[in-house]
Each structure stands twice: as C-alpha cells, then as structure tokens.
Amino acid sequence: MPPAWSAEPIVFRGASGTSGGRIGPSRIAPQCLRSWLGPATAVALVAAGAMIFEVMTPQVVSVTLFYVGVILIGFSFPQPKAALALALLATPLIIVGYWMAIPEGRVVWDAWMNRSRSVCSVWLTAIFVWRIRVLQQNYSSSRAKSCGSLPLSNSITTQ
Numbered sequence: 001m002p003p004a005w006s007a008e009p010i011v012f013r014g015a016s017g018t019s020g021g022r023i024g025p026s027r028i029a030p031q032c033l034r035s036w037l038g039p040a041t042a043v044a045l046v047a048a049g050a051m052i053f054e055v056m057t058p059q060v061v062s063v064t065l066f067y068v069g070v071i072l073i074g075f076s077f078p079q080p081k082a083a084l085a086l087a088l089l090a091t092p093l094i095i096v097g098y099w100m101a102i103p104e105g106r107v108v109w110d111a112w113m114n115r116s117r118s119v120c121s122v123w124l125t126a127i128f129v130w131r132i133r134v135l136q137q138n139y140s141s142s143r144a145k146s147c148g149s150l151p152l153s154n155s156i157t158t159q
Contacts, residue, residue: 039076043086046070047093054097058104062114064121067094071125080133087126094118 050066057063067090074083094115104111 036077039073039082042073042076043070043089046073047089050093051097051100054100055102057101058106059098059101059111060104060106060114061101062094062111062118063097064118067118067122068125071122071129074126074129075133080130080137083126083129083133087122090122091119094122 046066046069050063050070053063053066070090071083071086074086077083098111098115101111
C-alpha cells in the first residue's frame with residue numbers, strides 16, 4: 001500500500017486520457033489539511049452565526065463578540081498570521097453587517113461609530129493573537145535548541 005503522502009508528481013489527465021503536463025510534487029501533506037479543517041469549519045460557523053445575528057438585530061447594535069470570537073479561533077491555526085487573515089475576513093463582514101441589519105430611525109453616525117469600534121476591537125485582538133503565537137513559536141524553538149544542548153547531569157546547586 002503506498003503512503004498517504006509522497007513526493008511523486010501529480011499528473012492531471014484530460015478527457016482523452018492523455019496528460020496535460022506535469023504539475024510537480026504535491027506540497028500539501030494530509031496532516032496540514034487536517035490541522036486547518038477544524039478551525040476553518042469553526043470560523044465558518046461563527047461567521048455565519050454573526051451574520052444571522054446581524055440580520056436579527058438593529059443597525060446600531062454591532063455583534064463584536066462574534067467577530068472577536070472568529071479572531072480568537074486563530075489560536076487553533078498552525079500559522080501565526082492566520083489571526084491577521086481572519087481580521088481581514090471579519091472587517092468586511094462588520095461593514096456588510098450594517099446593511100444586513102434591521103433599519104432603525106436613529107442617527108446613522110451612532111451605528112457607524114459602533115461598527116468602527118468593532119473593527120478596532122477585531123484588529124486589536126488579531127494583533128494580540130498574532131504576537132502571542134509568534135512568541136510561542138520563538139519560545140518553543142529556543143526551548144528545543146536549549147534542550148538539545150543541556151548536559152546529561154542535571155544537578156541543582158544551592159548557595
């Protein structure tokens with residue numbers, strides 16, 4: 001039985017059965033796809049929940065909690081920049097949510113002020129998540145390097 005992931009080139013065949021050219025080795029391992037599948041599903045569900053809640057609430061109400069939740073799911077992705085990408089996803093959703101919400105006779109600037117606060121909250125959360133993930137990666141890589149160079153006798157000396 002061949003391994004689930006190999007460095008063999010992927011060849012696409014047309015309807016006639018002839019190959020249309022070699023594309024090259026597949027660079028995406030199934031483990032990588034599995035590590036993205038769960039968080040991506042969670043992002044889609046929370047974003048859909050935010051949009052549904054937007055439709056059911058007045059324009060002046062911004063659903064910041066849902067959008068910050070989308071960003072916090074960025075902790076589950078393997079790359080630190082995923083939180084920033086999720087903020088890029090959430091920002092237009094916040095803006096579009098204004099037009100999806102129930103119109104109200106209030107002042108328009110109040111609703112847009114709440115939306116701008118939501119955008120600021122989302123980006124602040126995204127920067128924090130990104131920074132924490134970068135620090136985690138740096139810590140784990142420095143710990144791996146230092147663990148490899150520890151002496152075999154690990155004794156504690158007191159003064």
